[in-house]
Amino acid sequence: MIDNEVSFTSLCYITVDYEGRIWLNRLADVEDDILHTPFKSERTDNYFENRDRLYRNDGPTALGTVGIWEWTAIPNRDNPTIDYVQSHYVKDYSPVRVVVLMAKSLDEVVEQLQNGTARTQAYFCDTLFCYEPKWGQFAGVLCRANEFNISDRCAKLSETVYSLPSYTISSGDIYNWDDRNLRFLKTLQAGEPSGYVSIGNTNEVIRTLILERTTWPLFKECIGATKAEWKHCKLLLEKICGESLYDAIVQKLNCTLDQAKQAVDDFVNRADVLIKVGDIDVNVLAEIAKNHDELRELCEKAVSVEWHNSHAAEIAKAEAEVSEMEETISIAKKQHSKILAEIATKQGELDQLLAEIAQYESIGKETLVAVRQKIADAQKDMAGFIADISVFLPQSNATLPYGNPPASWQYSGTSGQYSDEDIELAESWRNEYDAIYQNLSCALGIEPDFCSMLTAFLYATHINNVPTLIAGPGGQDIAEVLSISMYANGAGQLTLGDECDLSIVERISEADDSIVSVQNMFGKGWTDALPQKFTRLKKQIIWTHPYVEDMLIEPKGLYNYMLPVLSECFIGSLPALETWPSKRTEKFQPYVSEEKQSLRISAFKRLGLSKLLLGQLTRVLSDAKCILENPAKDKDLELLFGVLPLCVLTGRLDVLKDVIEGESGISSSVKAEVARYIEEE
Numbered sequence: 001m002i003d004n005e006v007s008f009t010s011l012c013y014i015t016v017d018y019e020g021r022i023w024l025n026r027l028a029d030v031e032d033d034i035l036h037t038p039f040k041s042e043r044t045d046n047y048f049e050n051r052d053r054l055y056r057n058d059g060p061t062a063l064g065t066v067g068i069w070e071w072t073a074i075p076n077r078d079n080p081t082i083d084y085v086q087s088h089y090v091k092d093y094s095p096v097r098v099v100v101l102m103a104k105s106l107d108e109v110v111e112q113l114q115n116g117t118a119r120t121q122a123y124f125c126d127t128l129f130c131y132e133p134k135w136g137q138f139a140g141v142l143c144r145a146n147e148f149n150i151s152d153r154c155a156k157l158s159e160t161v162y163s164l165p166s167y168t169i170s171s172g173d174i175y176n177w178d179d180r181n182l183r184f185l186k187t188l189q190a191g192e193p194s195g196y197v198s199i200g201n202t203n204e205v206i207r208t209l210i211l212e213r214t215t216w217p218l219f220k221e222c223i224g225a226t227k228a229e230w231k232h233c234k235l236l237l238e239k240i241c242g243e244s245l246y247d248a249i250v251q252k253l254n255c256t257l258d259q260a261k262q263a264v265d266d267f268v269n270r271a272d273v274l275i276k277v278g279d280i281d282v283n284v285l286a287e288i289a290k291n292h293d294e295l296r297e298l299c300e301k302a303v304s305v306e307w308h309n310s311h312a313a314e315i316a317k318a319e320a321e322v323s324e325m326e327e328t329i330s331i332a333k334k335q336h337s338k339i340l341a342e343i344a345t346k347q348g349e350l351d352q353l354l355a356e357i358a359q360y361e362s363i364g365k366e367t368l369v370a371v372r373q374k375i376a377d378a379q380k381d382m383a384g385f386i387a388d389i390s391v392f393l394p395q396s397n398a399t400l401p402y403g404n405p406p407a408s409w410q411y412s413g414t415s416g417q418y419s420d421e422d423i424e425l426a427e428s429w430r431n432e433y434d435a436i437y438q439n440l441s442c443a444l445g446i447e448p449d450f451c452s453m454l455t456a457f458l459y460a461t462h463i464n465n466v467p468t469l470i471a472g473p474g475g476q477d478i479a480e481v482l483s484i485s486m487y488a489n490g491a492g493q494l495t496l497g498d499e500c501d502l503s504i505v506e507r508i509s510e511a512d513d514s515i516v517s518v519q520n521m522f523g524k525g526w527t528d529a530l531p532q533k534f535t536r537l538k539k540q541i542i543w544t545h546p547y548v549e550d551m552l553i554e555p556k557g558l559y560n561y562m563l564p565v566l567s568e569c570f571i572g573s574l575p576a577l578e579t580w581p582s583k584r585t586e587k588f589q590p591y592v593s594e595e596k597q598s599l600r601i602s603a604f605k606r607l608g609l610s611k612l613l614l615g616q617l618t619r620v621l622s623d624a625k626c627i628l629e630n631p632a633k634d635k636d637l638e639l640l641f642g643v644l645p646l647c648v649l650t651g652r653l654d655v656l657k658d659v660i661e662g663e664s665g666i667s668s669s670v671k672a673e674v675a676r677y678i679e680e681e
């Protein structure tokens with residue numbers, strides 16, 4: 001069984017089936033707050049990523065409600081071919097539905113919403129009601145879900161709405177255009193509005209606010225009258241606010257509305273003269289005081305003294321408040337100066353620390369470059385040393401007599417370990433995959449996520465007959481499990497000695513074993529010729545070495561002949577070799593490779609891989625992705641079996657660090673495993 005867990009965040013709306021069960025209908029998937037067409041694979045069923053309906057675990061229940069749910073589908077415990085779905089409502093998201101009305105202006109859109117004649121289906125979420133002023137352009141107002149109701153397929157604004165934000169969008173901003181009832185803004189963030197539209201009569205709004213603020217407690221506190229008088233006063237306010245002053249002037253003077261407004265403006269400008277004018281004597285006295293300087297000074301002085309006397313308490317209180325405020329300002333200025341001095345000190349310390357950090361980073365980079373140069377120089381010196389002394393050493397070549405001296409090599413085959421009753425027959429490549437997965441998981445304690453990816457990669461190398469180098473613990477055990485799962489017998493075991501003897505190639509070619517495990521590969525002279533010789537064999541060769549660190553001094557060209565794997569990323573225990581044998585039936589259906597997929601991680605270009613290595617790696621990883629059938633794991637495969645081993649074994653941890661920090665689409669578990677090698681740096 002394949003680990004087929006999938007997780008998505010989707011835009012859904014609520015429906016109810018004939019049995020009264022609530023379902024979530026999947027409209028779109030959300031990625032980076034943008035709506036996209038739901039991801040579907042080539043599966044023939046409607047489970048896992050191909051689901052159109054989801055089980056609802058929480059969130060709204062009303063029919064037609066639109067929202068965002070995060071959901072996960074995992075294999076059902078009783079029947080892994082179907083899924084078990086759990087969903088969680090995300091209340092922080094507010095999708096915006098787009099409804100295009102038959103209107104010619106924004107005012108007409110608002111009028112339809114006020115009158116309850118805006119035609120729309122009953123879907124409940126934030127909605128942009130708009131019209132199309134020109135082809136492909138839309139202007140409208142955004143109504144929150146609680147600001148309108150839908151009845152008989154018509155939307156009507158709430159009476160408590162006095163203003164709505166307006167937006168202008170294009171057809172390119174709309175998702176699912178073909179379904180006019182379920183169109184949505186592609187982005188979940190509507191952004192800032194282009195303006196606001198007032199709803200209803202402004203005078204009526206002001207009137208309502210005034211009356212709402214004229215409360216009994218306020219009236220009692222300010223006036224101290226009875227509650228009955230408050231009711232009469234409020235009734236008077238209602239009548240005053242309800243009658244337009246301009247309308248009354250028009251009726252009284254038989255003039256136009258503009259003339260009435262002008263008359264009111266003139267009245268306001270001359271109010272000081274017209275209000276409370278008792279008689280002509282008052283006007284005369286006022287004119288005398290205005291034109292007589294001494295009398296005007298006496299009047300002004302008398303009024304000033306009287307005013308100061310009557311407001312002495314208020315003046316004293318105000319002066320005290322001013323004095324207190326000045327003292328507060330003085331203290332605040334001192335504190336401000338102190339803080340500025342502290343900031344300047346801390347800024348100087350920060351600048352010094354940043355300079356030291358920059359210096360240490362520079363030293364670190366220079367040290368890293370120097371270490372890598374030392375390693376490169378050591379490799380060159382070693383190669384030169386070997387070349388210099390090669391004339392004094394015994395030479396190994398194809399003309400050596402074939403034999404099997406005890407110190408050269410030792411080979412043992414392991415056919416016939418199991419009886420026919422114990423062997424499970426595989427009718428197709430999928431059965432073989434399941435057998436390998438089960439044996440790797442049980443025998444070596446590999447976690448399910450990592451086990452499925454390792455199985456897919458090993459199976460892809462086998463069907464492509466690509467040699468593999470397993471660096472780290474358990475390499476021989478992995479080869480054993482692979483052979484037992486496909487051929488019902490263990491892998492052939494080849495141990496290389498201290499002297500190169502190419503007669504082993506003929507011996508291996510005559511052996512019945514389909515998979516051969518090679519130990520002690522770095523014995524004297526073997527890697528100079530044997531990897532090239534073995535590429536011609538119709539067997540899978542699995543080279544093994546128990547220590548990853550040893551590989552750092554080996555030539556990079558070695559990986560033209562074998563794809564490296566770091567087994568320490570996978571193996572959890574050593575080994576409980578309870579394996580179940582399996583082999584193919586006569587009518588076995590083999591795996592057929594699909595079209596080759598390109599590598600998605602851009603860092604491969606920085607590693608300077610040869611065409612041979614890049615071609616083999618691309619072909620094997622392409623088949624591994626198709627075998628795994630989980631696009632979400634594509635970059636995990638490329639990182640675990642391509643970037644990681646090649647970066648570690650060639651000392652390019654800088655590239656590895658950039659990948660896990662900057663590359664998206666990689667699972668957290670794989671990033672955590674890869675980070676171990678960065679921390680070790």
